[in-house]
Amino acid sequence: SSAVSPAGDLTSQILQALDQASPLLSTEAFPAAGFVELKAALDRLASRDMVRYDTLEREEALLEPEGEQIAANGSHEARVFEALRTAVEGLTVQELEKAIGDKNVVKIGQGKAFKEKWISKTKDGKFKAASDSIQDVTQEQMQTIQKTRTYPNAKILADLKKRKLIRMQKIISFKIHKSAHFALAIPEEATDLTADMITSGAWKTATFKPYNFKALGADQQAGALHPLNKVRSELRQIFFEMGFEEMSTDKFVESAFWNFDALFVPQQHPARDLQDTFYVSDPKLADKPRAESAEDTKDYEAYWKNVQAVHQDGKYGSIGYRYPWSGDETQKLVLRTHTTAISANMLHKLASQKGPDGRPPPARYFSIDRVFRNETVDATHLAEFHQVEGVIADYNLTLGGLMEFMDIFFGKMGITDLRYKPAYNPYTEPSMEIFSYHKGLGKLVEIGNSGMFRPEMLEAMGLPKDMRVFGWGLSLERPTMIKYGISNIRELLGHKVDLNFVQNNPAVRLDKV
Ligand code: PHE
Known part of the structure; x- marks a missing residue:
């Protein structure tokens, strides 16, 4: 039978993909498709019982700009430590700021580095490294989240969110299955029963386009009476x-x-x-x-x-x-x-x-x-x-x-x-x-x-x-x-x-x- 869906359109992409594997996950099979278009295409197919689908909701963790920065350059405290590690004499605040090039990183980083006992102060009030090497856990966490969009430990995830390094985002995906009338293309559908179809007998084999009783129609820009x-x-x-x-x-x-x-x-x-x-x-x-x-x-x-x-x-x-x-x-x-x-x-x-x-x-x-x-x-x-x-x-x-x-x-x-x-x-x-x-x-x-x-x-x-x-x-x-x-x-x-x-x-x- 002849098909109406042009090659490459989303409905036919879905049918092709399902032919290879069913069920499939929309986020994996069609990562680039827009939500609205994807749902419209699925509804079109589902209304003909060619596919059925479940809607899945999950949360993804995304890095905030500061989190991105940490993933790339290390945490503030690690950067402070890194700058001091090679300066044997120690550095003054001003020197440290110059070496890192970001006053804010020094301000937050030095406090935390002290707490971690990564750095200490010399007698003349300079900062110096207090250890040979450290482990930058925060950077590792940021990199994991960047790659996997989640983190195995929920408590840490919540904590990172509180520190405004990450944010959570709802992701909706569809699990798509073949259904009873699955085919590689939507069969041609008649919208009207015509006199010709009756005389030729074509009505016996024709597929009729189902009514969409849920269609709302276009919004009307009507005039309105003033409250008075x-x-x-x-x-x-x-x-x-x-x-x-x-x-x-x-x-x-x-x-x-x-x-x-x-x-x-x-x-x-x-x-x-x-x-x-x-x-x-x-x-x-x-x-x-x-x-x-x-x-x-x-x-x-x-x-x-x-x-x-x-x-x-x-x-x-x-x-x-x-x-x-x-x-x-x-x-x-x-x-x-x-x-x-x-x-x-x-x-x-x-x-x-x-x-x-x-x-x-x-x-x-x-x-x-x-x-x-x-x-x-x-x-x-x-x-x-x-x-x-x-x-x-x-x-x-x-x-x-x-x-x-x-x-x-x-x-x-x-x-x-x-x-x-x-x-x-x-x-x-x-x-x-x-x-x-x-x-x-x-x-x-x-x-x-x-x-x-x-x-x-x-x-x-x-x-x-x-x-x-x-x-x-x-x-x-x-x-x-x-x-x-x-x-x-x-x-x-x-x-x-x-x-x-x-x-x-x-x-x-x-x-x-
Ligand atoms: N003309 C009055 C007003 O302006 C209203 C009124 C009409 C009073 C008729 C008595 C009789 O408020």
């Missing part, structure tokens, strides 16, 4: 499960109107200050709020006037802030400081929708995207982060309802035992910071901010008085850092992120309750 994106997709799932609609968050730049004024944030509020807010210098001003599509028939001019009135003079039963409201201030462009700017825009649109009863229908919106704040960058703060935000609009909602909802929402993220602390937001009343007990840190940590949106904000939009809206916000970074055990935000975001970290991290699963 993984946690984000878990959170999106929670929102969708709870009937939320995702808000479009494609505007990093907003007008101060939507970011602040629509939210009843007074124009003198410290958050508007350059310290906290990035203002855009070119272009400086936005258009006044206006419809962005043909379907949007809302009266933006009236809304604008309502916002002015409620800030400046008071309206809807509120006495307002009583300051001269500036239209120009609202047109300033900012990098949005929160996604609540988008919630405001969406709630304003909700006011003109009509449900079955002709009134705005209940709604649940969420978003997860980037916001910007002019903060000092440190281990836990960057000038930007991702805000997770949700709002729920419905008739006659209560604060108790908000708290119950938070229990369910955070419970789905695996965060339980919530605590609330009264807080302040210009756009919510009451406002509450949300805390949870962090077992790792052993204390309560803030996990979010929440509140019932104020009538000053909602009624100016035209939402009915009995429609209540509550909202909350948290950062995406905090739960992600906790999940992935990161303490420095710069390991998560920015130019210092290690791409292997992104590539190798598993998908996150929030423990649901």
Whole structure:
């Protein structure tokens, strides 16, 4: 039969060698073959039951550079003795060093030579030989090991290793035997059963290549989701499960109107200050709020006037802030400081929708995207982060309802035992910071901010008085850092992120309750 293995390739070398003698040892028969290639060739033959093999492991002793030196030139102490043997008058340290040409050999060698009583000191402090001849056992040991790669006495071997003259190395070899289907060449193998083989009958005598069920396939260089994106997709799932609609968050730049004024944030509020807010210098001003599509028939001019009135003079039963409201201030462009700017825009649109009863229908919106704040960058703060935000609009909602909802929402993220602390937001009343007990840190940590949106904000939009809206916000970074055990935000975001970290991290699963 015809053979496929080219003459000289490793599989055929193995078959030829086995034909002469079986079993054989790979280290003797193929001393130059690489381990990986040899094992691949053996596996190829073994899978066809042409050979079988055992794997043998043993340790070999190899000389370290110092051991090599001793094998070649003698031990340090022997070299010291050798230099002194012919110097009848004895030598000073300096002379000895010059004769040997290696200070280190003299330093170590003379001490040992004294111990062996090979040398002694003259009255005037010189070194001299104290014997006619010596036996350099260490050199003999090194030479034996160099030749045989081992030494008959295990205790000496261990001792030489401790003295760093030798090191031990694992050697793997194979004991190879002929097996049932042994032949001098691998028979030609068909990889497929073809129509031709069936019609010609060749299939009856053909040898089929066995399947390799152990083949792993090539490594895939696939893309990887950033940890923030993984946690984000878990959170999106929670929102969708709870009937939320995702808000479009494609505007990093907003007008101060939507970011602040629509939210009843007074124009003198410290958050508007350059310290906290990035203002855009070119272009400086936005258009006044206006419809962005043909379907949007809302009266933006009236809304604008309502916002002015409620800030400046008071309206809807509120006495307002009583300051001269500036239209120009609202047109300033900012990098949005929160996604609540988008919630405001969406709630304003909700006011003109009509449900079955002709009134705005209940709604649940969420978003997860980037916001910007002019903060000092440190281990836990960057000038930007991702805000997770949700709002729920419905008739006659209560604060108790908000708290119950938070229990369910955070419970789905695996965060339980919530605590609330009264807080302040210009756009919510009451406002509450949300805390949870962090077992790792052993204390309560803030996990979010929440509140019932104020009538000053909602009624100016035209939402009915009995429609209540509550909202909350948290950062995406905090739960992600906790999940992935990161303490420095710069390991998560920015130019210092290690791409292997992104590539190798598993998908996150929030423990649901
Ligand atoms: N905008 C708030 C923040 O930046 C979050 C929040 C949203 C609070 C909605 C109350 C209501 O933290």
